[in-house]
Amino acid sequence: MPITERDTLIADAVADLTTRPDDADLLDLLHDLTAYVVALVGVRASGITVLDQIGGVEYLTASDEEFRQLEEEQIEFDEGPCVDGTRGGAPLGPVALDRAGAAMHWWPHFTPRALDAGITSVAAVPLRGFGDTIGALNLMTAGTPLLTPLDLRFTQALANAATSAVQHQRVLRDKDEVITQLQHALNSRVVIEQAKGMLSAMHGISLDEAFTRLRHSARHRRTKLSVLASAVTQGRLPDELAVQ
Structure with missing residues (x-):
């Protein structure tokens, strides 16, 4: 099977995420992860929410400013796929957004705000450190078909590459040290x-x-x-x- 341009882009993304120097900026690394997800998965936007040192959900970074606002509003109202994905520790969705559907019942503040911004579905995959959930990589699509199970598996693989690099390059010993690094970020x-x-x-x-x-x-x-x-x-x- 011939190697495609997308294959090369995927290889470049994985290499970039996993070969940063030990003192690399963690926020910069995770922002690049969101950009790679947008480019390679084809979502409208991507962002990262993490658990802080007392177990609260915090916004960390996003692929663009509009998505940052949507993520921060979820933190403010304590509802939304980013909050649920971070706390749940398992893949979420994809969930279609509809003013009369289940999403409106689950997330009454987030759903109309997202629909007004053109977002039609959401999903999330966990970020894990030493086997435990430390955050979530959140995805939003606009006017495209729902993400497939293969899309989510691919996104999870990119997330795993980034968090693996954080663990190994910084010689962190456990989940608490990973969360401490995220707190610094x-x-x-x-x-x-x-x-x-x-x-x-x-x-x-x-x-x-x-x-x-x-x-x-x-x-x-x-x-x-x-x-x-x-x-x-x-x-x-x-x-x-x-x-x-």
């Missing part, structure tokens, strides 16, 4: 969101574009995204971020 996300907002207002660009510029600058300078974001919030912008 949650803390850094707050600073990154502030930096995105500053760049967006300064240059009149979208938050998605501001985040892209932040990531490019961090990689160019070989520094952690959180470190660069902290510098930006303190007014210390590198040249490439200071100009339009």
Whole structure:
């Protein structure tokens, strides 16, 4: 069987997710996971929610700004597929969204908001560390057929590749240490969101574009995204971020 372009993209994605240096930025790694899922599975958007140190569900990252808002609203109302997927520890869905269907009964706040944003179905697969659930990789589709069992198996494989890299590259010993690393990522996300907002207002660009510029600058300078974001919030912008 000939190798296709998609086969090559999958191989590149797995290699990228599993060969980061030991001090790689965890938030950057997991954001790349959401981008690969969008590109390779064909969903409208993807995001990650995780368990914090006291067992609460927290938003960590998403493939785009609109999905970030949908994820954060689920945390606020304590309902939705991202919340259920994170707490349940098992694949969820796919679930078709309908104002008169089961989803409206399960998620009365989330469902109409998602439908208004053009989302027609949702699904989630667990993120696991040392066999225990540490979060969920959440998927939303728009106007496309429901994801198939093979789609979810493929998505789970990508998620497993990323979490395996986190465990082994950081020489973590148990689930608690993985959650501690995720807590650090949650803390850094707050600073990154502030930096995105500053760049967006300064240059009149979208938050998605501001985040892209932040990531490019961090990689160019070989520094952690959180470190660069902290510098930006303190007014210390590198040249490439200071100009339009």
